[in-house]
Amino acid sequence: MPHELDAVAAAILRKNDRDGFTIPAARHYPFQWNWDSAFTALGWATLDAERAWRELESLADGQADDGMLPHIIFRHDDADYFPGPRVWRAQAGGHPVSGISQPPVLASVVRALAEAQGAPGLARAAELFPKILDWHRWWRRARMVDGCPVVCTVHPWETGRDNSPDWHPGLAAMTVDPQLQPYRRKDTEHSAPAERPSGAEYDKYLSIVKFGREHGWRQEVLARDGPFLMADPGVFFILLRAERDLLWLARRLGRGGPAAEIETRITAAERGADYLWNADARAYCARDVRSGRFAPGFSSASALCFYAGVGGAQQRRATLQHLRRIAQKVRFGQPSWDPDAAHFDRRRYWCGPVWCQMNYLIAAGLRERGEQGDAGATAMAEKLRGDLRRLVERTGFYECFDPLSGDGCLSADFSWTAALWLAWASPSARKTPAAAAA
Ligand code: GLC
Numbered sequence: 001m002p003h004e005l006d007a008v009a010a011a012i013l014r015k016n017d018r019d020g021f022t023i024p025a026a027r028h029y030p031f032q033w034n035w036d037s038a039f040t041a042l043g044w045a046t047l048d049a050e051r052a053w054r055e056l057e058s059l060a061d062g063q064a065d066d067g068m069l070p071h072i073i074f075r076h077d078d079a080d081y082f083p084g085p086r087v088w089r090a091q092a093g094g095h096p097v098s099g100i101s102q103p104p105v106l107a108s109v110v111r112a113l114a115e116a117q118g119a120p121g122l123a124r125a126a127e128l129f130p131k132i133l134d135w136h137r138w139w140r141r142a143r144m145v146d147g148c149p150v151v152c153t154v155h156p157w158e159t160g161r162d163n164s165p166d167w168h169p170g171l172a173a174m175t176v177d178p179q180l181q182p183y184r185r186k187d188t189e190h191s192a193p194a195e196r197p198s199g200a201e202y203d204k205y206l207s208i209v210k211f212g213r214e215h216g217w218r219q220e221v222l223a224r225d226g227p228f229l230m231a232d233p234g235v236f237f238i239l240l241r242a243e244r245d246l247l248w249l250a251r252r253l254g255r256g257g258p259a260a261e262i263e264t265r266i267t268a269a270e271r272g273a274d275y276l277w278n279a280d281a282r283a284y285c286a287r288d289v290r291s292g293r294f295a296p297g298f299s300s301a302s303a304l305c306f307y308a309g310v311g312g313a314q315q316r317r318a319t320l321q322h323l324r325r326i327a328q329k330v331r332f333g334q335p336s337w338d339p340d341a342a343h344f345d346r347r348r349y350w351c352g353p354v355w356c357q358m359n360y361l362i363a364a365g366l367r368e369r370g371e372q373g374d375a376g377a378t379a380m381a382e383k384l385r386g387d388l389r390r391l392v393e394r395t396g397f398y399e400c401f402d403p404l405s406g407d408g409c410l411s412a413d414f415s416w417t418a419a420l421w422l423a424w425a426s427p428s429a430r431k432t433p434a435a436a437a438a
Contacts, residue, residue, distance in 0.1 A: 003426045005392065010047055012397055012418035013040065017051075021058040021073075025399065025411035028190045030081055032073040034059060034102035035160055036416050038109045039357050042434040043419020045113055052113060053124045056106065060131045064092035066219065067138035069131075071102035071158060082186040087209060090217045099209070099217035100158040103238040104139065105361075107132045111245035112434055114252070126253050132246060133258055139239055140265060142219035145229070148289045149272030150236050152229050154222045155208045159232045161301065162205075163197035164336060164350040165343040166286035167230060169293040174227040177207040191410050195347050204228075233276050233284040234301030237308035238361070240269045244309065273310045282318040284311075297341030298322045300334050300358040306377065307365030316369070323362075323380055330403035333359050333387040339403070346402050353400035353409045354391065356417045359384045360424050360434070388425040397421065 016023045021032040022040045029036075037059040044052035062073035074085040074096040085096035110128055114121040143151045153159050156167040180203060187196050197205070208227050215221045223229065243266050250259035278285040278294040283302045286295040305311045305319055322338075329339040333354035337344050345351040363381040370378030391401045397417040398408030423434035 002428050006422060006426055006428055009043065009397060009418035009421045009426070012413045013043055013047070013415060013422075015413065016415045018075075020054050021075075022055060022415050024416065025414045027080060028187065028411045030078045031075065032059065032062070034069055034071045035105050035357070038105045039360075039416040040419045041109055042112065042423040043415075043421070045116070045434075046422040046429070049113070049117060049121075056110060056113075056128060059106065060128055062093045062095055062097055063131055063134070064090075064097070066142065067134035068092070068101050068142065068219065069104075069106070069135045070097035071100050071160075072098040074098075080186055080190075082184065083206065083209060087183075087206075087213075089213050098157075099212045099222075100155045101135075101138075102158060103160045103235050104135060104242045105238055107136070107242040107246040107249070108238075111248055114249065122252060125249055129246075129249055129253060129255070129258075132242075133250075133262075136239070136243060136246060136262070136265070138219075143223060145223055145289065148231060149275050150231050150269065151239055152223060152289055153232050153235055154212075154219075154226045154228055156201075156205065156228070159234050159301075161232075161234060161299070161336065161350045163201055163348070164286075164295075164299055164301075165297060165341070166232065166295040166299050166301070167228075168343070169286075169288035169291065169295060170228045170230040171201065171204050173288060173291060174204060174207070176203040177210050177227075180207055180210060192347075195409050196349055229289045231276060231287045231289055232301065233286060233299075234304060236269070236273070236276060237284075237301065237304035237310065240266065240273075240308040240310065241304075241365075243269065270310065273305075273308075277311075277315060283322055284315075284319070297338040297343075298326070299338070300336045300355065300362065303334060303362045304365060306369045307361050309365075309368075316374075320374075320376055320380065324376075327380075327383065330354075332391050332401060332403050332406050333384055334362055335403040336400070346404050347407075347409050349400070349410070352403060354387075354403045355400045356388055356420050356425070359388055360420050363424075385425055388420075389427070392417065392421055392425060 024033050024036045037055050041052040041055040062070050088098045090097050090099035110125050114125040139151050156162050212222050243262055247262045276284045283298045335352050336350045337352050363384040366377040366381035394406050395408045397414050399410040399414040429435040
């Protein structure tokens, strides 16, 4: 039986559809974003399989010559958005793009669709496979530096968790470019400034963009000499999981050479994972590569170790303890930042609000852990799914939610919230590929 909100969610996807790709939300986000498209395809798959594949194929159309899939594809300019294509000045696949990437969930979504659809799905996956493989090679080549055993990131925006306190050590270690030109933000005109990153943070974000632009977006220069270099448990865990899903595809498609290559990268990543384990916090934490300093708390990305299949018994136990402690402090879902840590702010973007896509990934990992006999993990996965359902039923399809009051934050009618409702949180979602994964 469909839930009454299923039709509302479907109407949001249709409203945000731009003929082959889906914008995250009107006004605030008028272009194609990388991981948004991947999550949105899970929602499309419940309505129209063909449309889901087109979403993913349009994302792959923005691939750069070096293999990077950019975080934004600007198919047109929009005076209402900042920083737009004229600030980035990067090109890929014939489109203006941003010069950085975003968390690589694409392979995992392609696997979910292929697994659910059988032979026709696998045939579509076969077309995307070489592009995803190139992108995963890009992470290895462009985002690994000597002395750090895990993948890094050169800009907080590349992590998809823009102003998380996770980035404080890296941002504190850099200075604002003295030649940064005055600029006018648009995000704070569309949303309450108290729910957005601060001006001081924004100056640093734009200083990194300036550096990349002035170096022609040469990615190796950005990683080696750029102003910011941190290792992010979010990107690391999502990429490791994506490698496992790409390996599954490689085997199904009979691609022996790439399968061996992917296996080698998986083994190396598993060996490197302890680099992100912060023994003081008893959690996987973001880490500034140059100083070795850890971020000061448990973020929603810390909880993705289950999703990546990483960690020994003690690390898994400690992570579940954090999840239970935090669940006692808030009323809804897993917040983006630890309510017991400094800088928690229940309404400010990645400093506290509950994000649907993070909760979906955390729950997917917990559910798999539960299938290996950990009943506590199963219970937590079910709780997160139930909380997301309650949040949407109570408040609507917001970009993110206040974990204490359940109120919506920032944009309404948000694509990935609608998509993950259809694919995961709705009571009628039980049979979709994404619900099977989570
Ligand atoms: C914000 C989010 C990022 C998302 C983008 C579009 O920048 O932090 O994760 O991809 O908006 O929704």
